[in-house]
Amino acid sequence: MSSDTAEKKTWTWRAFFMVLVQGFALFSDGYNVQIIGYMQSVMAVLYPKVLTASIKTRLSNSILIGEVVGMILFGLCIDRFGRKIGVIATTCFLVFGIVLATASHGTSLTGMFWMMIVSRGIAGVGAGGEYAVCTAQALESADGSTATQKKRGLLVAISTNFSIILGFVASSIVSIIVIAAYHGKANEGIWRICFGIGIILPLGIFLFRISMIDSRQYERHAIQHKLPYKLALKMYWRPLLGCCSAWFLYDFVVYPFNLLAPTLVKGFSKKQTLLQSVGWSALINSFALPGALFGGWLMDIIGRRQTYALGWAIVSILGFIIGGAMVQLQHVFPLFVVLYGLFQTFLSVGPGDCNFLVSSESFPTPLRGHFLGFAAAVGKAGAAIGTTVLSSALSSYDDPVKGRQVIFLIGSAISVVGTLIVWFLIPNHPKELEDQDTRFRAYLEENGYDVSQIGLPQSKPQREV
Incomplete structure (x- = not known):
């Protein structure tokens, strides 16, 4: 085997490994976001008078609000200071928030819930930052060799949407196991154990993540000073509008339907136990897993916008x-x-997979974190608004059948709008990320920007992610 061939295989395996690590990170985010949906069913039995509708909404939305802050903050951070800084900071926020949420207490039950709300908001800052950090790293790693470029769609889908959904499903499985261990009866230990398990994975992969360095793509094209925001917006306003709108509408639909799954399923039978309700909703959410894999494969075959x-x-x-x-x-x-x-x-085949990939491929490396983080943050705003709107719609009808009917019709109407936005605003993807960066560099040069500022002062010779 020639040295060139051996080196290419080495880079390919490194790329696959890096993608896998990012997937583990987003898996933990999916788990920590979704676990509250199942634990609210437990808390509703334990604290029926204190767990009011407003407290439920705050518990669901606190981590989403934190994610919005994290997506914007760390989207800016990883472009200016590098991807590795983002890994360290996001993990610290996530773990600290989960520890506080697990240990929530107060002089009253209301005080305990407020500590939980604030703690999950802190964890959300870290989880939101991971969207920008992990997606950028996975994309740039998947573009590192000819072999991985051909499977870039599938690789990024596995490390982002598939991993997050797997975290959703894992949260339901863990909930079932822990609830069964307590013989199907609500107990404070259930939610504390389920929250605490969310600490394990981000800490377990932390050492692997901080041992990796920034990608070649970032080293070649980073702009750490005097970022050309006006020129970038002038060139990329259309795809940015498309990505933000599509992600907003997707999260408006998918988050409420995930969180409301136990409620929707339980409505079919008043005799369902806590364990049965969680089990049925786990089955429904698991349908999204094959969709994520199929969508990733399809993106590489027919294209991003078409999928x-x-x-x-x-x-x-x-x-x-x-x-x-x-x-x-x-x-x-x-x-x-x-x-x-x-x-x-x-939902997973189309917007679930494509949101991450399109919102990172559509923009150049020096501003990828900015635009990706902003699009994801707009999406999370959609999740918070959608959860409030659809939950209110569901509960506003005395007839539960009518309420379920209305929220599905609303979700479908929004999907029609999403289809039109994607078709008219989402661009075709570049064959290589280098194509996008070369085009952006030429545009900056044409408009009088000093392109000598592009790229890090020294190229790091160590191994690359």
Whole structure:
């Protein structure tokens, strides 16, 4: 084997390893975000008078608000100071917040819940920062060799959307195991154990992550001083608008439907136990996993925009079918589960996968964190708003069947709008990230920007991520 061939294989395996590590990081974020949905069912039994509707909303939204702050803050940070700084800071925020949430207490139950709300907000800052850090690192690593470039869509999908959904599913599995250990009866130990487990993974992979350095792509194209914001916005306003709008609409739909899954399923039978409710919602959320893999494969075959629009379109059709037939489905629970699961599957195939990839590929390396973080933050704003709106819509009807029907119809209508936004605002992806950076550099030079500022002063000769 020639030395060139051996080196290429080494870079390829390093790229795969780096992508895998980013996936583990976002897996932990998915777990920590979703676990509150299941623990609220436990807390509703333990603290029925204190866990009011407003407290429930604050518990759900606190980590989302923290994520918005983290996405914007660390999106700026990783472009200016490097990807590695982001890894260290986001992990510290995440672990600190989870530790505080696990240890939540107060002189009253209300005080305990407020400590939990604030703590999950701190954890959200770290989790939100991971979106920008992990996606940028995974994308730039996947672009590191010819072999990985051809599978860039699938690799990034695995390390982002698939890993986050796997974290969602893991949170339900852990909840089932811990609840079963307490013989299906609500206990304070359940939510403390489930929260605490979220600390293990970010700490477990921390040493691997800080041992890695910034990508070649970042070293060659970083701009750490005098960032050309006006020129960048003039060149990229259209894809930025498309990415922000599509991500907002996706999170507006997917987060409420994930968080409301136990409620929607429980509505079919008043006799369901706590364990059964969590189990059915876990099954529904797991439908998104094959969707994430299929979407990643499809993006590399037919293109990002095409996969994006296809997923949205099928979601809208399924939502209209479920909403329109809700009365009939009330008497055929297994069919409802299958249709609801397919609804989740195609949310994952289209916007779930494409949000991360398109929002990072569409922009040049020196500003990738900025635009990716901003688009993701707009998405999380959509999650907070969508959770409030759809939860209110569901509870505003005395007839639960009518409430479920309405939220599926709303989700479908939003999906139609998402399809149109994607088709008209999302650009075709570059074959290589270098193409995007070369184009941006030429544009800056044409407009009088001093391109000598592009790139780090010294290229690091150590191993690259």
